[in-house]
Each structure stands twice: as C-alpha cells, then as structure tokens.
Amino acid sequence: MSVIPRAAGALLGTAALLCVLAGCGASPAREQGATDAGRRFTAALAAGDYRTGCALLAPETRSQVEQDAKGPCGPALRELGLPKAGAARHVDVYGRDALLRMTGDTLFLSQFAGGWLVTAAGCEPRAEDEPYDCSLEGG
Amino acid sequence: MTGRGSGQGNERRVGFWRSNSLTLAFGAAFFVVLAAQAVAGRAEFNEQLAVEGLQQIAFGEYLMSSDFAVDVTENWQSEFLQFFLYVFGTVHLVQRGSPESKPLDRAGTESDRMQRMGEHAESGSPRWAGTKDWRQGLYSRSLGLVMAGFFLFSWFAQSVAGVAAYNGIRLRQLQAPIDWGAYLASADFWNRSLQNWQSELLAVAAMAVLSVYLRQRGSPESKPVGAPHSATGVEG
Numbered sequence: 273m274s275v276i277p278r279a280a281g282a283l284l285g286t287a288a289l290l291c292v293l294a295g296c297g298a299s300p301a302r303e304q305g306a307t308d309a310g311r312r313f314t315a316a317l318a319a320g321d322y323r324t325g326c327a328l329l330a331p332e333t334r335s336q337v338e339q340d341a342k343g344p345c346g347p348a349l350r351e352l353g354l355p356k357a358g359a360a361r362h363v364d365v366y367g368r369d370a371l372l373r374m375t376g377d378t379l380f381l382s383q384f385a386g387g388w389l390v391t392a393a394g395c396e397p398r399a400e401d402e403p404y405d406c407s408l409e410g411g
Numbered sequence: 412m413t414g415r416g417s418g419q420g421n422e423r424r425v426g427f428w429r430s431n432s433l434t435l436a437f438g439a440a441f442f443v444v445l446a447a448q449a450v451a452g453r454a455e456f457n458e459q460l461a462v463e464g465l466q467q468i469a470f471g472e473y474l475m476s477s478d479f480a481v482d483v484t485e486n487w488q489s490e491f492l493q494f495f496l497y498v499f500g501t502v503h504l505v506q507r508g509s510p511e512s513k514p515l516d517r518a519g520t521e522s523d524r525m526q527r528m529g530e531h532a533e534s535g536s537p538r539w540a541g542t543k544d545w546r547q548g549l550y551s552r553s554l555g556l557v558m559a560g561f562f563l564f565s566w567f568a569q570s571v572a573g574v575a576a577y578n579g580i581r582l583r584q585l586q587a588p589i590d591w592g593a594y595l596a597s598a599d600f601w602n603r604s605l606q607n608w609q610s611e612l613l614a615v616a617a618m619a620v621l622s623v624y625l626r627q628r629g630s631p632e633s634k635p636v637g638a639p640h641s642a643t644g645v646e647g
Contacts, residue, residue, distance in 0.1 A: 332464025369582035384466040403585040
C-alpha cells in the first residue's frame with residue numbers, strides 16, 4: 273500500500289511548483305532590473321540630466337509632478353531637490369513592484385512594458401505600517 | 412478481488428466513462444471554473460492597476476502571479492478542511508434523522524468486526540486493513556489524514572502566495588513589505604481564512620439538518636423519499 277507515501281511526494285512536488293508560481297522569491301533578473309532603473313534615475317539626477325530622469329518616471333508620477341508644478345517635468349524635477357543617492361543597499365520585489373533602498377534615498381518602482389520606472393522617490397519611512405513620506409509620487 | 416452478488420457483476424459491465432462519471436464530471440467542471448476564475452480575476456486585477464496608473468498584465472502572467480495563487484488556494488484549503496472535519500467529526504458526532512450520520516448507538520470508532528479489520532478482514536479487504544500493526548492504524552485513518560494533509564498544504568500555499576500578493580499591494584501603497592511570520596499574524600491572512608471557514612461550516616451544518624426533513628430522489632446523500640424523518644444513517 274503505497275498510496276500515502278506517493279501522496280506525500282505529490283504534495284511536496286506541488287508545493288515546490290506553487291512556491292515558484294506564487295513568487296516565493298523574486299527572480300534575480302527582476303531584482304537587477306529594478307536596481308538598475310533606480311541607479312539610472314539617481315545617476316541622471318546627480319548629473320543634472322533631468323530629461324533622462326523624467327523619462328524614468330512612471331506615467332502617473334510624471335503627470336503628478338507636472339501638475340503640481342504647473343509646468344514641464346524637467347524643471348519641476350530640478351525644483352524638487354531630491355536627496356542625492358549613493359549605492360543600492362537592498363531591493364524588495366513582489367510581482368511587478370519594487371522597493372529600492374539606496375544610501376541617501378529610498379525609491380519605489382514598477383515594471384512597465386518598456387522596463388522598470390520610478391513611481392516614488394525621496395521617500396522616508398514614517399511610523400510602522402504607514403506609507404513612506406515621498407517628495408515625489410503619483411496621484 | 413472476487414466479485415460477489417449481482418451488484419458487482421452488473422458494475423463490471425458499465426464502461427469506464429459511466430462508472431467514473433462523478434469524478435470525471437466534477438474534475439472537468441473544476442478546470443472550466445478555474446479557467447473562468449482566472450479570466451475574471453485578471454480583469455479585476457487589471458482594473459486595480461488601471462486605477463493606479465500601472466501596467467496591466469497579460470493572462471499568462473496573471474496565471475503565474477501570487478494574486479491568482481492566493482485566490483485559488485484560500486478556497487482549496489477551506490474545502491479540504493471541511494472534508495477533514497466532516498470525516499473525523501462524523502466518527503463521534505451524530506445527527507438524529509440525517510443520512511450523513513451513523514445510527515446514534517454506533518458513535519465512535521466501532522469494533523474491528525464492524526470495520527472488517529485485523530482478523531475480521533475479508534478476501535477483498537485492502538491489504539493494510541488485515542494487518543495488526545501501525546499499517547492498520549494508519550490505513551484506518553488515511554482518508555481523514557490525507558484530507559488534513561491537503562488542508563495544511565493548501566493553507567501553507569495560501570500563506571506563501573498571500574504574503575507575496577499582499578506585499579505587492581503594500582509596495583503600490585508605498586508601504587514596506589512584511590515577512591512571512593508577520594503575514595501569518597496579519598488581518599489579511601486571517602480574513603481570507605476565516606471568511607472561507609465560516610461558509611464551509613455553515614454548509615455542513617445545513618446539510619446535516621436539512622437532510623433530516625428534505626429528500627433528493629436517487630441521491631445517496633439523501634434518504635429514500637419515503638424514509639421517515641427519524642431514520643438515521645439511511646442512504647437513498
């Protein structure tokens with residue numbers, strides 16, 4: 273009677289499959305993609321290349337920046353004076369969304385058809401469980 | 412197994428599809444409804460993403476997502492919990508007049524003779540039923556144990572998929588993600604679990620008591636139409 277050992281094997285196999293499907297751990301490629309996009313964004317701002325910075329903003333976030341400033345994205349981004357960011361310290365990726373902690377700044381990103389884009393930047397943690405307080409975010 | 416009686420002889424003449432129609436029909440319906448759930452689930456998920464101004468996801472990607480996995484497994488775990496509790500609960504608990512219950516004087520695990528175990532095993536009995544060691548103990552509880560195993564596995568899968576889906580929501584709300592341990596204590600995990608459990612328990616209680624007074628002609632889940640309300644453990 274080998275029904276029970278067989279069932280246990282099937283259970284373990286299905287558990288492993290489900291774990292992969294459910295995204296138990298984000299793939300290194302996704303983590304790298306989010307990290308690279310965050311680095312490009314902060315490097316662009318550090319270099320004063322606000323045009324590239326704006327191109328790396330998610331549509332909703334860019335629209336909010338322009339709406340708040342009542343003007344084009346580039347100058348509005350410069351006016352925000354986001355903190356200078358250094359090395360990437362840690363990235364959390366779940367599905368198509370990421371939190372990138374860098375030295376000097378924290379960014380939120382989301383994956384779009386063309387790659388990862390910044391949804392919020394200049395973020396500081398508030399009390400536990402409350403959303404981060406971000407200088408730049410979507411509506 | 413040696414066939415005895417005209418019932419088994421007749422069963423041999425029934426073809427594969429007919430003789431397994433209950434499993435096949437419900438199994439096929441499961442896949443159809445699961446696919447329909449995936450279509451509806453993706454549409455709802457994309458509605459949320461559209462509101463947040465984020466990229467909508469393709470059907471294939473949704474099938475691989477933690478959002479789909481948690482919605483599926485939270486229902487699986489509660490169904491297996493229901494059957495586990497029903498299988499184990501009906502060993503000791505009875506309902507006067509219900510075909511789902513044993514006669515009131517047979518509550519409990521019953522004797523080896525009534526269960527055709529050990530030295531009372533028959534030629535057609537499963538091999539482990541005729542043993543007198545741990546194999547008999549395990550096999551005599553195997554239905555409930557496997558149901559319990561499926562429940563625990565599905566519940567674990569719900570927690571794993573759930574924390575990933577929940578963290579996706581948290582990131583979109585500019586909140587930091589939480590770990591698996593914190594998720595097990597979260598309102599999201601318990602709300603998903605408890606809302607399913609209460610409905611399963613209600614369904615079992617309703618079935619036990621409604622089958623005392625109501626009938627479904629031809630169904631083994633019902634008493635024969637003419638059986639008295641007081642008849643317990645009689646299947647139609």
